[in-house]
Amino acid sequence: MQLSLSLSRSPLESVRDALLCEFGPQRPVARMDPISQLVKSSISGSTPDAVSWAAFLRLRAEFKCWEDLAQASEGRVLEIIHDVTHAQDKARRLPLALRMIEARIGWLSLSHLKTLTVDAARHELQSLPGVGVKVAACVLNFSDLAMRSLVIDTHVQRVAKRIGLVGSGDATHAYHALMDLAPEAWTADDLFELHWLMKRGLGQMLCPHEAPRCGACPLKHDCAKIGVGHSADVLAWRPRG
Missing domain, CATH: 1.10.340.30 (Hypothetical protein; domain 2)
Structure with a gap:
């Protein structure tokens, strides 16, 4: 784990808190059947x-x-x-x-x-x-089932790898790894919010596949892959200092 986080908290809590400060709360407006x-x-x-x-x-x-x-x-x-x-x-x-x-x-x-x-x-x-x-x-x-399940799309999986939340593997591996990190107290709305923050906020606005805006990222101080661009998923971790 590359993020310098308190051992008493889930890494996802620190990621979410940093992204919330940047993008604000994100809650579902309406749910379909x-x-x-x-x-x-x-x-x-x-x-x-x-x-x-x-x-x-x-x-x-x-x-x-x-x-x-x-x-x-x-x-x-x-x-x-x-x-x-x-x-x-x-x-x-x-x-x-x-x-x-x-x-x-x-x-x-x-x-x-x-x-x-x-x-x-x-x-x-x-x-x-x-x-x-x-x-x-x-x-x-x-949907209006509103169950505790985190949606892992390509953006979420990519940024989760880049910041060290998950290792190599497919979407199923990433799903289980991130769900294991999700605090039990988090609701379906909390997981919806995390998906939005990691996909829209981090994945699409700040950390796309190519040309990530590392200087604007609220996680930059804890991301060992800062600046590696579209090769971030396959290159070795960079030393920091």
């Missing part, structure tokens, strides 16, 4: 937010209800979400995932997940086609 969140998150991977939101709104305008989307052909869905990344795969998997939920539950709903543990709910979601650890966490945390 879990099926709507699943639809939105399933088409969002590797796609700019503006593009995925526009595609989601087109889906919502095209279909009177998500049950109609479940029965739609791949071609019809592809026409609507054509500009998202990996559109053909998503157009095939999304209706199938919705039909699988209907077959399991008897109708199109995920409200029962609230009665499960976070891990059990996440595993059930990840058994659906096209749903990995990120999409599952989005459904659990961003």
Whole structure:
């Protein structure tokens, strides 16, 4: 661990506090139902937010209800979400995932997940086609289920590596590592806030893949990879001094 933190506190607390001082509190304004969140998150991977939101709104305008989307052909869905990344795969998997939920539950709903543990709910979601650890966490945390699950996207994973919170590994490894560091007292809203601070604030505004603005970063004094730019994920730690 490279951050010079008090042993009595989780490293995530110090990271959050520093980012809160820079960007202020970030709380969810509104939450969608879990099926709507699943639809939105399933088409969002590797796609700019503006593009995925526009595609989601087109889906919502095209279909009177998500049950109609479940029965739609791949071609019809592809026409609507054509500009998202990996559109053909998503157009095939999304209706199938919705039909699988209907077959399991008897109708199109995920409200029962609230009665499960976070891990059990996440595993059930990840058994659906096209749903990995990120999409599952989005459904659990961003929707009105409001469960304790941290969304790990590419920005969060990148900056978590750069500041020494996680080591090498995939998003699943990063999810478990960061959830292990999250204080038990933190709520779903606290984890939503941490995701926003690490993604929007740190990952997109200050520490993008290339040309990070290290001088403006509130974590710069504790980041051993300061100034290494887009190679920060693969280079060895720099000595400080």
